[in-house]
Amino acid sequence: MITSINNERIKEISKLNNKKYRKEKGLFIVEGEHLVEEAYKHNLLVEVYSLNETSYENSYIVTESVMKKISNLDSIPNIIGICKIKKEEEIGNRILILDNIQDPGNLGTIIRSAVAFNVSTIVLSNDSVDLYNSKVIRATEGMIFNINIISRDLFSFVPSIKNQYKIYGTNVESGTLLKNVEKVEKCAIIMGNEGNGVKKELQKICDENIYIEMNKQCESLNVGVATSIILYELGR
Amino acid sequence: MITSINNERIKEISKLNNKKYRKEKGLFIVEGEHLVEEAYKHNLLVEVYSLNETSYENSYIVTESVMKKISNLDSIPNIIGICKIKKEEEIGNRILILDNIQDPGNLGTIIRSAVAFNVSTIVLSNDSVDLYNSKVIRATEGMIFNINIISRDLFSFVPSIKNQYKIYGTNVESGTLLKNVEKVEKCAIIMGNEGNGVKKELQKICDENIYIEMNKQCESLNVGVATSIILYELGR
Numbered sequence: 288m289i290t291s292i293n294n295e296r297i298k299e300i301s302k303l304n305n306k307k308y309r310k311e312k313g314l315f316i317v318e319g320e321h322l323v324e325e326a327y328k329h330n331l332l333v334e335v336y337s338l339n340e341t342s343y344e345n346s347y348i349v350t351e352s353v354m355k356k357i358s359n360l361d362s363i364p365n366i367i368g369i370c371k372i373k374k375e376e377e378i379g380n381r382i383l384i385l386d387n388i389q390d391p392g393n394l395g396t397i398i399r400s401a402v403a404f405n406v407s408t409i410v411l412s413n414d415s416v417d418l419y420n421s422k423v424i425r426a427t428e429g430m431i432f433n434i435n436i437i438s439r440d441l442f443s444f445v446p447s448i449k450n451q452y453k454i455y456g457t458n459v460e461s462g463t464l465l466k467n468v469e470k471v472e473k474c475a476i477i478m479g480n481e482g483n484g485v486k487k488e489l490q491k492i493c494d495e496n497i498y499i500e501m502n503k504q505c506e507s508l509n510v511g512v513a514t515s516i517i518l519y520e521l522g523r
Numbered sequence: 524m525i526t527s528i529n530n531e532r533i534k535e536i537s538k539l540n541n542k543k544y545r546k547e548k549g550l551f552i553v554e555g556e557h558l559v560e561e562a563y564k565h566n567l568l569v570e571v572y573s574l575n576e577t578s579y580e581n582s583y584i585v586t587e588s589v590m591k592k593i594s595n596l597d598s599i600p601n602i603i604g605i606c607k608i609k610k611e612e613e614i615g616n617r618i619l620i621l622d623n624i625q626d627p628g629n630l631g632t633i634i635r636s637a638v639a640f641n642v643s644t645i646v647l648s649n650d651s652v653d654l655y656n657s658k659v660i661r662a663t664e665g666m667i668f669n670i671n672i673i674s675r676d677l678f679s680f681v682p683s684i685k686n687q688y689k690i691y692g693t694n695v696e697s698g699t700l701l702k703n704v705e706k707v708e709k710c711a712i713i714m715g716n717e718g719n720g721v722k723k724e725l726q727k728i729c730d731e732n733i734y735i736e737m738n739k740q741c742e743s744l745n746v747g748v749a750t751s752i753i754l755y756e757l758g759r
Contacts, residue, residue, distance in 0.1 A: 392628060396745045403737035403744055426745075433740045499755070501639035504669045508639055508751065509632045509662075515748040516755050519735070 289336075289349045292356040297349070300336070300369060301357055306417045313372045315419035318360055323368035325429035331373060337366035359421035372419070376435040379407025382452060382475035383518070386441055386485050387414045388510065393481065394418070395426020396511035402430040404518035409436045410444060410475075441477075445492050448475060454493045456485050457517070459507040462496030465520050474521070478514045524584045525572075528592040533585070536572070536605060537593055542653045549608045551655035554596055559604035561665035567609060573602035595657035608655070612671040615643025618688060618711035619754070622677055622721050623650045624746065629717065630654070631662020632747035638666040640754035645672045646680060646711075677713075681728050684711060690729045692721050693753070695743040698732030701756050710757070714750045 289297060300316070302308040309315050314333065317326055326332040327343065335346040338354060354363045383406045388394050394416055401409055411418060418438070424431055445454065452475045455468070477493065479485035490496070499508065499516060508516070525533060536552070538544040545551050550569065553562055562568040563579065571582040574590060590599045619642045624630050630652055637645055647654060654674070660667055681690065688711045691704070713729065715721035726732070735744065735752060744752070 396748060399741065399745060400748055403735075403741040405738050428742075428745075430741060499639075502641050505635065505639040505666060506664075509635060509747065511745065512632060512636055512748055512751040515744065516752055519752050519755075 289347055289353055292353055294353070296347075297353055297356060303369070304357075304359060304421070306419070309372070309417075309419050314369055315372060315424070316357065316359075316421065317368045317370055317424055318358055318364040318366075318421065319425075320364075320366055322424065322429050323366050325432050326368050326370040329373075329432040331370045331432060332368050333371055334369040335366060336369075339365065341366065343368075373432070373435075375437050376408070378410075378435070378437075378448075380473045381405060381407045381522075382410060382448070383408070383514070384410045384412075384441065384445065384475055384477040385415055386412050386477055386489055387480040387483075388478070389416050389481055390510075391416050391420045391422035392426045393509070393511045395423045395428075395431075397478070397514050398423075398427045398434065398436070399430045400511070400515035400518055402433045404515070404522040406434065406518060409434060410441070411436065411438045412441045413438055441486075441489060445475075445477070445489055449492060453495070456490045456493035456496045457513065458490070458496040458498055459484065460498070462498035465497055465499050465517060468495070468497055468521065470521055476514075476517060476521070478510060478517075481510050524586070525589050526586045528589055530589070532583075533589055533592060539605070540593075540595060540657070542655070545608070545653075545655050550605055551608060551660070552593065552595075552657065553604045553606055553660055554594055554602075554657065555600040555661075556602055558660065558665050559602050561668050562604050562606040565609075565668040567606045567668060568604050569607055570605040571602060572605075575601065577602065579604075609668070609671070611673050612644070614646075614671070614673075614684075616709045617641060617643045617758075618646060618684070619644070619750070620646045620648075620677065620681065620711055620713040621651055622648050622713055622725055623716040623719075624714070625652050625717055626746075627652050627656050627658035628662045629745070629747040631659045631664075631667075633714070633750050634659075634663040634670065634672070635666045636747070636751035636754055638669045640751070640758040642670065642754060645670060646677070647672065647674045648677045649674055677722075677725060681711075681713070681725060685728060689731070691753075692726045692729030692732045693749065694726070694732040694734055695720065696734070698734035701733055701735050701753060704731070704733055704757065706757055712750075712753060712757070714746060714753075717746050
């Protein structure tokens, strides 16, 4: 049983709350039974720290104060898991590109919907909120393990796929009505920042802009909602 | 200029962060320029407190420490508004019923989407998160002023509209595929709690259950996303 927050191992693990350290180690933390179980199912679980005994390998019992030191939650979980960052896979036919999404809850929700509607790869711009931020992971409801997610400089990535994929931008003001968008085999959809939308320089590279028709009283939808509606419609 | 956090008026206004007091006074707080402007446009703005001079009537300048006392935000806004709670209107043809939604961000997002997709009235169950919670209001992006929202005991409300409206429940496991749902003039859609869905007793009263088809790896969508997709599809 680990009782001291000054234990070397605990100090190392707490550092995983820092983005730079996560990248260096190729590890991240998940909190709560559901996420630990999902990590285990995907062979990405390395170690477990919990308040009680568990049936996982490499499982350590810790005190509540130690758990509090590691956890990012206001009320500490019973269990946390240390997970390997997933290896990159082939990008596949259905790509979702996220240009500077900043809200962790939005990113988590988008990942969950992307799994639901069969996106093959999510491409995060380098200026997006960090994927392994604890709030992002919680909002994915475990779906972070079920999809290929990569980080790229979009100004080089988007042109590099331009001739193989139909590239859809999104715009809150104009474009092809979502219901009229042609469904193609290989497509990439670019969704933009909460306040500013897709960067102008990226919009220029798009083959077409998608527009969701809505009541004029409403200027725009939440970006998680807009992304999900587009993925739902184009996935049918 | 109000400089003291012990000023009687400031003490009264701070109490509006309490649900019971909001109800008693029929007032609530909005934070930031966009929401104050929306309240003004809807003739619901009663008073304004701000760090600088404004062009609103009944506007008071306050110090940063006073603003901090009133505000719910981590970084204080330049301006807050005291608003009247909107009067109830006719429920109209398109009703969205929310059964015990708990997350403020989800409720705010749903309100925003409900305006976008022409819902006439949102009915909140008495056990839902409070509508005038500051996080809810922020997530609506000002749309809270553009729609009729009422609170009801759903066990008496839903049966009371049963013969006039087609009532759709939602279920993450089975039901009529969303794309096959018949579009009717007068309908009410019931969305359930984040963890537990629609209460069994309410599901029994529904005429039909709606089901959103998705990849089996994903158990469910975020409730704000699911609601928005249903409203988008049925609004077409």
